[in-house]
Amino acid sequence: MCGIVGVVSNNPVNQLIYDALLLLQHRGQDAAGIATSYGNKFAMYKANGLVRDVFRTRNMRSLPGNMGIGQVRYPTAGSFSEEEAQPFYVNAPFGIVLAHNGNLTNAPELKSELFKRDRRHLNTDSDSEVLLNVLAHQIQQETSGYSLDPEALFRAVAVVHQRVRGSYAVVAQIAGYGLLAFRDPFGIRPLCIGYNDNEKGREYILASESVALEGLGFRFMRDVQPGEAIFIDIDGNLTAKQCAVNPVLNPCAFEYVYLARPDSVIDGVSVYLSRLKMGEYLAEKMKSQFGAGDIDVVMPIPDSSRPAAMELAMNLNLDYREGFIKNRYIGRTFIMPGQASRKKSVRQKLNAIGSEFKGKSVLLVDDSIVRGTTSREIVQMARESGAKRVIFASAAPPVKFPNVYGIDMPTRGELIAYGRTEEEVCREITADALVYQDVDAMRKSIFDLNPSLKGVEASCFDGYYITGDVTEGYLDKLEASRKAPRADTEDTIRSPLNLNRANLD
Secondary structure: OOEEEEEEOOOOOHHHHHHHHHHOHHHOOOEEEEEEEEOOEEEEEEEEOOHHHHOOHHHHHOOOOOEEEEEEEOOOOOOOOHHHOOOEEEOOOOOEEEEEEEEEOOHHHHHHHHHHOOOOOOOOOOHHHHHHHHHHHHHHHHOOOOOOOHHHHHHHHHHHHHHOOEEEEEEEEEOOOEEEEEEOOOOOOOOEEEEEEEOOEEEEEEEOOHHHHHOOOOEEEEEOOOOEEEEEEOOOOEEEEEOOOOOOOOOEHHHHHHHOOOOOEEOOEEHHHHHHHHHHHHHHHHHOOOOOOOOOEEEEOOOOOHHHHHHHHHHHOOEEOOOEEEOOOOOOHHHOOOHHHHHHHHHHHEEEOHHHOOOOEEEEEEOOOOOOHHHHHHHHHHHHOOOOEEEEEEOOOOOOOOOOOOOOOOOHHHOOOOOOOHHHHHHHOOOOEEEEOOHHHHHHHHHOOOOOOOOOEOHHHHOOOOOOOOOHHHHHHHHHHHOOOOOOOOOOOOOOOOOOOOOOO
8 A cells, every 4th residue: 555646747846746645645654755857867865754754845955857756655565664665766778766556466476587587686675676677677678779669668568567466556757758657457556647737738647546636736537547558758748558468447445445535536436435335335234233222323433434434324313423533643553563553552543532432332333344453442442431332333344364465464364354253353352243344235335336347356355366376375475474473363274265366246
């Protein structure tokens, strides 16, 4: 889960990219970076931290030019090295800087190929540097001399699609030529394009979410299609081409559940409306399990569950209350390393309003339950505030499987629903009752808003990995690299995975 942006303008872009990264800060709080180009030279600055903390006036002044890219990152493979902050740079061919949102599932094999066959050196463990070098090698293969045209770039991207597996939305600058952007053939991670017309002509922006476009006064043009590549030269001329053989759009379901801002629209689906739909479908399920008088009040776990909770309360004809107040200066807890820091941050992040809980049977609604640490602490906070009964509802299905496409929850041992029944999860979070969304209902919440959309990437809920290369052995190696097993399930339970399905219906 990272946020990327690329801009080709007729004015300096450093402030524009900075502002875009602020609008995408929810997608990554670990590091931030900006690279701009002027003439045939790049300027770059990146470091660990929030956007507002990374960039000072002196840093912004050192980023001249009318074209640039930026990224906000949190680590997807357990690394916190500042050297892995993006963008990444390679000097040949032409000079390329790249920012990437996603995760490559065949990065180890590609690293070996790059060294043994392509004779390229990698300086970090980041899969984004792998992707940059694969792209650079293929561009070199498709060009000769000093010339570079869009068709050569598109041929290079087509080979990238053949070599690379996993999820990737990419923006890349090529020194003296322009900006290249592309998306993996399944469209797992989001990317959209917008434009603005001013007195000097047209300028373009590409970003992970539409909110970055609208917040900067750009007009939304469209989403980048799965497998598509877009090239905008330094004069603002745009060329696009489909570079994948069989592209099939399967956006990540977790974008709609939790990751994206509610005011974004991703692949034709309003994130806010999809969360309202999740509340509507969850209410239908709850009607069959609870009777009149079982629940006194509905409360969201702020912020991303609020639309679902409001819609659920309305459909159940129950009072809606804000029982928890959020401290907005604490980061997302499931991103934080280590159970101890996650547990501590929950109490710092949320505070209960006791009068809303005292003597009531409370239905708490969260967007999802991942590790369960936050849920357990929140249930305890509700009880300490006087709730006589605490029912917990998740607007998403149980997170039972690792996500290997760019969300930092890749080990089975870290997932509270892995190898456990819903009753067992309920006991673990100490709730009186627990209700999960059904997988099909979650899909309908998205498909209802864009009937042309036929599939979503929902592997963390259903165990289907659409890239076709994720096996039990792959997951075992991934978990071994993180060294974070859960002793009570890891060695004794193996939930069956439905692997290598090419597409979701």
